[in-house]
Amino acid sequence: MSGKRDQGAIDLDRDRCSRCGVCRDVCPFGSVLLDPYPVIDDSCRLCGACIKACPEVALILREAVPRRGPDEGCGVMVFAERDGDAVRDVAFELLSKGRELADELAEPLVCALPGPVDEGLASSLVMSGADRVLLLDDPCLTNPRVEALTAAMAGLVGEVCPSILLIGATSLGRSLGPRLAVRLRTGLTADCTGLAIGEHEGRRLLLQTRPAFGGNVMATIVCPDSRPQMATVRPRTFPRPLSNPHHEGDIARQVSDLSGLTERIRVLDIVCGVREESIVDADVVVAGGRGLGDRKGLLMLRELADLLGGVVGVSRPLVDEGWTDHAHQVGLSGRTVSPRLYIACGISGAVQHMAGMQTSEVIVAINNDPEAPIFDHTDFGIVGDVNEVIPVLTAQLRRALSQDDVRDVCEHEQE
Ligand SMILES: Cc1cc2nc3c(=O)[nH]c(=O)nc-3n(C[C@H](O)[C@H](O)[C@H](O)COP(=O)(O)OP(=O)(O)OC[C@H]3O[C@@H](n4cnc5c(N)ncnc54)[C@H](O)[C@@H]3O)c2cc1C
The missing domain is CATH 3.30.70.20 (Alpha-Beta Plaits)
Incomplete structure (x- = not known):
């Protein structure tokens, strides 16, 4: 018919x-x-x-694609999204988590890298934990050609039959994930904030945790009846793995047959907008909470952030109060950040806030309540009034930096 x-x-x-x-x-x-x-x-x-x-x-x-049952799948696959000549950070973060899951299952970790072949990129994925990198070698498999990517990935997943498939929750990933899930006749848990292997009705399944009902509960979702178990994960949810040049893995080219593909989306032009200061990519985030007292406190944070080459983040009440916009909000209903240094000033440490910054490398908190929950998660804690501590910290830092500058100049002159 x-x-x-x-x-x-x-x-x-x-x-x-x-x-x-x-x-x-x-x-x-x-x-x-x-x-x-x-x-x-x-x-x-x-x-x-x-x-x-x-x-x-x-x-x-x-x-066209029969549903694969719970016993038909082995290994963890990560989709490595390209960003021009590079791979997006989220792919490395997924490899770090994927490695953990694969080790726990004693199964391989495979990575799919679409787009023009780049052996250097493929090697960096191996050094980040992949046992196998499959190069989907076709120049049209680039962001934002989501229909071509869907067709190629569906073919690849059909061949490799992974048990788990992880995709970054980027704009492309959020479009690719659901399309693939429909093609593969399996479920998808979008926007996960946690992944683990656990027992469910006698099987070892991927436990996929994500906020539900506006973030009021954390739901753990399983996909018991079909494979692969698919999840999209927000960037910066997991730490980036350390590159290990000794990790061994193979790199193979994969031919994707896109001959019958009819694309309904035509990309006319790609316009790059001006990128605003983003808390997501910053190495240093100085974040303020209700303990700042009023919006002038943000100026104080800005001064400290500028000195450290960082940006200012906030807890949700400050956005609700209109002190700044949502792009600066850290947390479950805001952005997920993972800077090298996170300084929380007058923030209590509610779970919804912690969910957005807990993978930061070093966390410092300043709070006048020694019992504040945030101190349970910090590397360094300062008990005191932000209005006293931050100006002193900023002044000391300024002095230390200017001395460093003087030392730099002296060393330079001696050379
Ligand atoms: C569905 C949902 C989603 C949410 N999403 C987010 C989110 O994305 N991000 C987020 O941040 N929150 C979120 N929240 C809100 C969250 O539950 C907390 O209410 C919020 O994080 C508290 O912000 P806060 O720590 O700034 O304020 P408070 O909890 O009021 O804490 C203020 C802290 O400042 C300290 N303090 C007060 N005065 C001083 C001072 N002078 N010097 C030093 N310390 C001082 C106090 O001891 C206290 O610990 C969400 C809530 C829900 C229900």
Whole structure:
């Protein structure tokens, strides 16, 4: 009855069909014509409404990709998103977590790298923990060609049959993940903030944790019946692995057949906007909370952040109060950051805040309450009033830096 892209097709049993037209009437996309038997055109989305409504049970869904069951999968696969000539940081972060999961399962860690072949990039993925890097060698497999990427990745996953597939929750990843999940007929947990291996009904499954109901609960989700278990993960949720030049892995080219691909999205132009100061990429974040007292406190933080070459972040109440905009909010409903240094000033340490900064390399907190929960998570704690501590800290730092500058100049002159 209809050939329907790569996901499958709806077949008609003419012996059963009475040409009643119910299928045409219920189709939400207007894809069914009667001629005199039903014919489905390319606008069909395979929603199945016609199949359910057919009184003669004359319509049958023929799936192109059979659903893979819980025993049909081995290994962890990470999708390495390209950013021009580089790989996005989130791919390395996923390799770090993927390595942990793969070791726990005693299974391999595979990484899919799309786009023009770059052996250097592939080696960096091996040094970051991948046992195998599969190069999806096709120049059209670039961001933002999501339809081509979906087709190539669906083919690759079909061949490799990983048990787990991890994708960064970037703009591309958020578009690729659901498309792939539909193709592969499996589930997807989007925007995970935690991943672990755990027991569920006698099986070892991927426990995928993510905020639900507006962040009021943390839900742990499993995908027991189909493979791969798919998750997208926010950038900066996991730390980047240390590069290990001794880690061994192989690199293989993979041919993807994109000949039958019809892309419905055409990229006309890519316009790069001006990038604003981003707390996500900063090495130093000086963050303020309600303990600052009023919005003038942010100026004090700005001075300290400027000295350290960092940026200012805030807890949610400061955004709610309108002191600054949401782009500066750290936490569950804000941004996830993982700087080398995070200084929390007058922040209590609520779980929703900690969820956005707990992977920072060094955490310093300044709080006048010695019992504040944030002190349970810090490397260095200063008990005191932010309005007293920060000006002293800033002045001392300024002095130390200027002495360093003087020393630098002297050393330079001696040379
Ligand atoms: C669904 C949901 C999502 C959320 N998402 C986020 C999120 O993304 N980010 C986020 O931050 N919060 C989020 N929250 C809010 C979160 O629960 C907390 O309410 C919030 O983090 C508290 O902010 P705070 O630490 O600045 O304020 P408070 O909890 O009021 O803490 C202020 C701290 O400052 C200290 N203090 C007071 N005066 C001084 C002083 N003079 N000197 C030094 N210390 C002082 C106090 O001892 C206290 O520890 C969310 C909440 C919900 C329900």
